[in-house]
Amino acid sequence: MKATSPILRRRLLALTLAAACVGSVYAAAPTVAPASKPDVVADHIDTSVKPGDDFFEFANGAWLKSHPIPAEESQWGIGQVVQDELYAKLRKISENAAADKSAKPGSDEQKVGDFWTIAMDQPLADKLGITPLKEELSRIDAVHDVNSTLDEAFALQQIGVGLFFDFALSQDEKQSDVMAVHLWQGGLGLPERDYYFNQEKGVAKVRTAYVGHLQRVFHLLGKSDAEAAASAKQVMAFETALAKVSRPLADLRDPEKNYNKMAPADLTSTYTPSIAWNTRLAGWKLPASTVIVGQPEFFKGLQALLSKTPAPVLRDYMRVHLVDAYASYLSQDFDNERFSFYGTTLNGQAEQKPRWKRALRAENQALGMILGRIYVKDYFSEAAKQRYNTMVEAVRTAYAERIDKLDWMSPATKAKAHEKLEAVTKKVGYPDKWKDYSKLTIGRTSYAQNMMNAARWEFDDTVAKFGKPVDRSEWEMTPQTYNAYYNPSNNEIVLPAAQFIIPGFTDDQIDDAVVYGYVAASTIGHEITHGFDDEGRQYDAKGNLKDWWTKEDAERFKQRADVMVKQFNAYEPLPGLHINGKASLGENIADFGGIMIGLDAFKKTEQYKKGEKIAGYTPLQRFFLGYALGWLSQEREQQLRTGLLADVHAPAKWRVNGPLSNVPDFYQAFDVKQGQPMWRPEDQRVKIW
The missing domain is CATH 1.10.1380.10 (Neutral endopeptidase , domain2)
Structure with missing residues (x-):
């Protein structure tokens, strides 16, 4: 995922999960012998759908049919299952802090405990009503x-x-x-x-x-x-x-x-x-x-x-x-009115999430890095951090080899591309240096007051950076954020610890094919490719907006990117509403590039070379099933509409079917034939990275 601009920093939820080394990192999965567990991808397949007709439904359909969207959700998929697991961990952290009577004033424990206590106090919020905003409303009156x-x-x-x-x-x-x-x-x-x-x-x-x-x-x-x-x-x-x-x-x-x-x-x-x-x-x-x-x-x-x-x-x-x-x-009347429009009308939620989940969402916003420091200490190991650092390097190597093989890019531009790729910084798991929240005051006056204090602290913290050297070690996401991003100004990929969760499976229960589709393709390869998408490619190795392309190469890139714009413009998820191919181009290029690079890296593994089937599927098939697993999701019509108009990401289904319709190995893996909906003539397929 990538911000649409340096001002908005819209890190919209992306279901780009990483799937290896989970059991040894997170105590989430029940103790079940591998042989007795359903297969991580085969169990989701809807065999009534042909892969070449709709691969998303083929790969995920059985799970989606048996897991309808809960009333409190606007979408439901693997991302929300992971989020619930995160909530359970963060709730425990918050409740422990609230119960700690020995926490010193100003300590992390005091801030977390008081925030949680006051956020969960609905009667107090109802009693206060609009009072927490009276001062600002009075100024507006003037x-x-x-x-x-x-x-x-x-x-x-x-x-x-x-x-x-x-x-x-x-x-x-x-x-x-x-x-x-x-x-x-x-x-x-x-x-x-x-x-x-x-x-x-x-x-x-x-x-x-x-x-x-x-x-x-x-x-x-x-x-x-x-x-x-x-x-x-x-x-x-x-x-x-x-x-x-x-x-x-x-x-x-x-x-x-x-x-x-x-x-x-x-x-x-x-x-x-x-x-x-x-x-x-x-x-x-x-x-x-x-x-x-x-x-x-x-x-x-x-x-x-x-x-x-x-x-x-x-x-x-x-x-x-x-x-x-x-x-x-604020009080329930204001809260309910806001939810009625922004929750129900815009996103289709039939009812509010329970208060404890909403409190955690706010707590993450207000005290994110405080929670993160506790979270990684309890749930993320140094071994896991090292493993994913190593995986990034494997993907980087595959990308470098792919650049060398491009037939449309000149040697001069290839040299600059290699320079940028080599300079990409990786941040995995959690920051090396934690934010200082000592000036943030959290008390028990009101929920809204704590949120105002947090917002003002964040504003002041931001303004304090003016005139100082850029801190390139800073993170824009907390470790417990289920997401990842590429920052063009730092030429970096950032992979929070929570991105490496897959519920119900330990690392020894997931084969390389699924891991490479699920991690190397949809997360690591995706984020690195953002440095070379239609927007990211305009930044150089040092993160400066500077043209490093020859005029001819830039034109060839644009011609190839225009093919993808045309493809996605043609998708019509709702009658009268098409995907915006231009607005979503960066994400679509990153999805496609991530698949191609992740696949190159996977082809170096022993599992691919042996070619043995697992649960009836070849390693190549399982790679694509692993990629589709990362986008296992369904959403209500209201949220789909909102995304089509306001999100730079295509809906989940088209983030699978769209890029895969351009991948030759996908055609081979599932014997996709001319006449099937996902088949494209070779001269109409995207060929960029």
């Missing part, structure tokens, strides 16, 4: 013009309420050893700008439901029915205008077009006369001489909206965004 609007908007940004625009302090894309201020389009309540315009009937229903949600929030805040209806309509109109000046999702993946460096004073004079950026940034203790603006036209549009929008509408816009940001930590 807003009377554009300047006072901006005073409060900049203050709310510090507690995680993204009003009008998004802000981040991250590496300068063209000078990766310098931390830079980034300003990006934002401020919307719906997941993505196209939600405000797409005419598909399901999206239209979401728009209507969103206005209803806004109206109910205003009613909870004390407005009459008529006042709430009017406010909701006006906020929706404001956000629609904001969406209109925002770039579409696919256009946010062009790093050059989204890199516009200028002095803050020039941003003010040219685009936003109402926002004195030098003064505003100084208020955040950011005396920046330059800022990197993602979408200058958005800020010009924002200026026009600020100038013509009445103060009461701006107040209502800020109120509803503040409440939505903190509703999950």
Whole structure:
């Protein structure tokens, strides 16, 4: 998985699991003799489906049919099973901390224990109601013009309420050893700008439901029915205008077009006369001489909206965004209203997850690295860390050999590709240096107050990096995060400890074929390939946005990538809604590249060379079944719709069938014939890495 931009850092959940060395690392699987266990992949197969017709359903169908989506979930698959296992471990850590009466004030144990205790106290949250937000709501009440609007908007940004625009302090894309201020389009309540315009009937229903949600929030805040209806309509109109000046999702993946460096004073004079950026940034203790603006036209549009929008509408816009940001930590009426729209309408969940799971989700957000430090001590070994470090090197070697064999890339570009590949840093398991949370105050005043304290601490921690050397050892994910990522500015792959969980099996019960499909292909190879996808390839070995391709090679790459765009554009998971081939191109290239590289590495193993069947399947077949296992998932129509409009990842089914339809060894392994849905003429297959 990869961020769509340096400002958003959208690490959306990806079911890219790693599957080896689990039993010796995690005490998760029951003690069962290997012979008595179902096969790790064969047990999931639906033999009524032909592999060449729909490999995803063939590989995963039996499991999906016998495991319907629970009412509290918007999707269900191996990722959620792993997540439940993680929750059980983290709950134990939290409950132990809460029970520890000897924890010293300010210690990790005190912070975890107090956070857990107060997060689980529903009666207290109900008693407090909206009180934890009273101070901020009072400041919003005092807003009377554009300047006072901006005073409060900049203050709310510090507690995680993204009003009008998004802000981040991250590496300068063209000078990766310098931390830079980034300003990006934002401020919307719906997941993505196209939600405000797409005419598909399901999206239209979401728009209507969103206005209803806004109206109910205003009613909870004390407005009459008529006042709430009017406010909701006006906020929706404001956000629609904001969406209109925002770039579409696919256009946010062009790093050059989204890199516009200028002095803050020039941003003010040219685009936003109402926002004195030098003064505003100084208020955040950011005396920046330059800022990197993602979408200058958005800020010009924002200026026009600020100038013509009445103060009461701006107040209502800020109120509803503040409440939505903190509703999950307030009384049940606010919590239920937020869930009704964002949980049920957008994602199809029939009911809320139990409070303890929601508390853990918030605790991970607020105290992630504190929990992570305890988690890896209890559940992740140094031996496991070393094993996956070794696996990364095996995949790196296979990638280098594949680069050498490319017939479309010139020697000059190959040399640069090798330089970048060799420079890729691997981070496995957990950080070598842990974050210092000593300045974070966690108490028992209120759940929302703890979340505000955590958000403010994170903001201050981020701002404190300005003017200092880039800390390339820092992690953007906690060890207990079920995910992985590639960071182009650091030219690194990051594989958290929790990524190496597969429930129900120990390492000696999983053969190399499945491990290579499940780990080397869908995780390690995938993340390394992000350094060479349509966006990542534009960064050099040092993480700088710098063209290292010959003009001819770049054109050949684009021609090959365009084949993949066309393929995915043709997929229509819901009537009238296709996959966005351009927006999802980076992930699709990474999936395809990961498979090809993982397969190359697997072909060096003894299991592949021997060719012996296990559970009736050859090593090559089991490799592809292992890859499909990593995407074992089904989702509700509402979440599928949300993903198609707002996610740069294709849905799980097409992350299997899409790339595999381009892999020659897949055709051989399952005897895919012309006329079957997954068959493509050879001259229409993607051939990149």
